[in-house]
Amino acid sequence: MASAPSPHPGMGAVFRDKSCTFRTWAPFADAVSVHGSFTAPPWTIGIDLAPDNPAPGNGHDYWSVHVNCVQDHDEYKFVIRRGAQVVWKLDPYCRDATEENNSVVDDPAFDWGDHRFHMPNWNELVIYEIHIGTFNNTDGKPGTFDDAMKKLEHxxxxxxxxxxxxxxxxFETTTSMGYNPNLLFAIDSAYGTQNAVQKFVQAAHAKGIAVLFDVVYNHFGPGTGDCLWQFDGWSRGDRPDLGGIYFYNDDRAICDFGDRPDYGRPEVRQFIRDNAMMWLHEYQADGLRFDSTLNIRRAVGHGGDRGEIPEGWGLMQWINNDKDGELPWNLNIAEDLQHDEWITKETRSGGAGFNSQWDVSFFTALRDAVTPSSDDSRDIGAVAQAIQRRYNNDAFRRVIYSESHDEVTIQKGEWLGRMPEKIWWGHPDWYEPKKRSTLAAAITFTAPGIPMIFQGQEFLESGTWTDNPTIKDANSMLDWSKKERFRGIFELYRELIAVRRNLYKNTRGLTGQNLNVFHVNRAGKVLAYHRWMDGGPGDDVIVVANFSHNAYDSYTIGFPRAGNWYLRFDSDWSRYDASFTNTGYDTTAHADGRDGMNCCGNVGLGPYSAIILSQ
Structure with missing residues (x-):
């Protein structure tokens, strides 16, 4: 007897009450069936899917069937017939897959309890970037979400x-940074299950920590293998090298990574949008970080730029509008890296609608100011410009950092290395790498923007990071023994974060929009800026940074008001490292104008150090 289409909505395998709707998109298929551990006999006999829209002229884009007697965690595959061609395919929407390359029925239901997490205000966020496979590892295998959960207290x-x-x-490889997605809806089996991710998010929320997920929509693959590539057997007749229904079938497919999805197909747009909403709802994510949005909005790749992709821009607007409509407090971040204000402009004005974007120019200015061996090579004017950059006249429309996965790994054969390694290769734990890398961190936590650090940065992790433990002389797994070995550096980061978040209620200005870079001494390599929200004691913050090897026992700068100014942080404090010299101190500002400010006072600056003062 011919099957009937399922009356139930949803794509992939939608499990309910020991039965399951199976639905897939296969517009060029002549027939589709589902085979699995629940068919009799298992895998040999399949259950036919029926067209969802069988009326003449409508085509057979979607196929579905509702099957009784299906158990949670049953395995299955779609079998697609097109003429004489027969292909067995993983379900693009499947929530799990086995090492044997079968899709798995996975009930997304999870008991979140009565806890409701409140996303911190964006101006109070401090982000910690982690790679699950290398963050916490105990047995030589890639880390899991369960392993990562054990380090939440850290x-x-x-x-x-x-x-x-x-x-x-x-992803298809044994280890990966994650930027070669194969199944967008499934958690990599090396990291755990859907349920493990939900538990991780629940545990993080219970500790007051928001969770953002990095998503990859600018390309699929490389190595989309048994799933998306020529999914229903169709490819363009004169271009069998192209990927079929999920991909562009012209030169817009060309990308520097895998292959670019066809954002012009409504079904592909829906597929990507559904994935974004899955993270926000099924995992209760507090936001998303979109990888390389440039490659969604422009057909760039292999050294060429083939122009704009308007439908890619429209896709990003659609996802951001849906997020803002349902979860406006959540944070969607773009990695665009082109300093384009339209990325974070509201969609009603034609913008892409992201809430914030990575600002690589900030990293570049810091790197160029702290890594050269000679002080003469440090351009603090460029640092001043980087501090002042903002998008859409909003300080928190950008994420700023001195280390991220992009800058600490191996790219195109070049070993980039972490910041201490960049400063003195092979000697990351010596005086100058400690001083200058923490100076860069101090600027990151006091400049306008949402600050971010990369895993291990807080205890001076060094070398070149990679996801692959087989690469000789590279560092994959974090060395957690360094937390105690460099306990002082950890305390430095902990204090910086506390000051940035105004946990002591005397540095509110670091969460404010206002900035005045009032002192730029290019010859002496000293930079000073004023941060405030409303102004006044506990709000106004003065940051002074010394990018030279010289110490200044008494350096005169401007202050916005007279009176006592207290040292809230000094990266030169000897508690952080025995080689540091305690040069900073409390000071008193007097009513004599300086640097365009109403008052002035003297401060102490250690070599390659930053101080933070407030009233």
Missing amino acids: LVELGVNAIEVMPAQE
């Missing part, structure tokens, strides 16, 4: 209130 102690998880979707 993040509480550090003081961060948001985690950004690098892509955890299923």
Whole structure:
């Protein structure tokens, strides 16, 4: 007897009450069936799917069937027939897959309890970027979400209130940074199950930590293998090298990574939009970080730029509008790296609608100011410009950092290395790498923007990071023994984060919009700026940074008001490292104008150090 289409909505395998709706998109198929552990006999005999829209002229884009007697965690595959061609395919919407390359029925239901997490205000966020496979490892295998959950107390102690998880979707390689997605809806089997991710988010929320997930929509693959590539057997006749229904079938498919999805197909747009909503609802994510939005909005790749992709821009607007309509407090971040204000402009004005974007120019200015061996090579004017950059006249429309996964790994054969390694290769734990890398961190936590650090940065992790433990001389797994070995550096980061978040109620200005870079001494390599929200004691903050090897026992700068100014942080404090010299101190500002300010006072600056003062 011919099957009937399922009356139930949803794509992939939608499980309910020991039965399941199976639905897939296969517009060029002549027939579709589902085979699995629940068919009799298992895998040999399939159950036919019926067209959802069988009326003449409508085509057979979607196929579905409702099957009784299906158990949670049953395995299955779609079998697609097109002429004489027969292909067995994983379900693009499946929530789990086995090592044997079968899709798994996975009930997304999870008991979240009565706890309701409140996303921190964006101006109070401090983000910690983690890679699940290398963050916490105990047995030589890639780490899991369960392993990462065991280190949440470390993040509480550090003081961060948001985690950004690098892509955890299923990938084909044994280890990966995650930017080669194969199954967008499935958690990589090496990292755990859907339920493990939900438990991780629940545990983070219970500790007051938001969770953001990194998503990859600018390309699929490379190595989309048994799933999306030529999914229903169709490919363009004169271009069998192209990917079929999920991909562009012209030169717009060309990308520097895998292959670019066809954002012009409504079904592909829906597929990507559904994935974004899955993270926000099924995992209760507090936001998303979109990888390389440039490659969604422009057809760039292999050294060429083939122009704009308007439908890619429209897709980003659609997802951001839906997020804002349902969860306006959640944070969607773009990695565009082109300094384009339209990325974070509201969609009603034609913008892409992201809430914030990575600002690589901030990293570049800091790197160029702290890594050269000679002080003469440090351009603090460029640092001043980087501090002042903002998008859409909003200080928190950008994420700023001195380390991220992009800058600490191996790219195109070049070993980039972490910031201490960049400063003195092979000697990351010596005086100058400690001083200058923490100076860069101090600027990151006091400049306008949402600050972010990369895993291990807080205890001076060094070397070149990679996801692959087989690469000789590279560092994959974090060395957690360094937390105690460099306990002082950890305390430095902990204090910086506390000051940035105004946990002591005397540095509110670091969460404010206002900035005045009032002192730029290019010859002496000293920079000073004023941060405030409303102004006044406990709000006005003065930051002074010394990018030279010289110490200044008494350096005169401007202050906005007379009176006592108290040292809230000094990266030169000897508690952080025995080689540091305690040069900073409380000071008193007097009513003599300086640097365009009403008052002036003297401060102490250690070599390669930053101080933070407030009233």
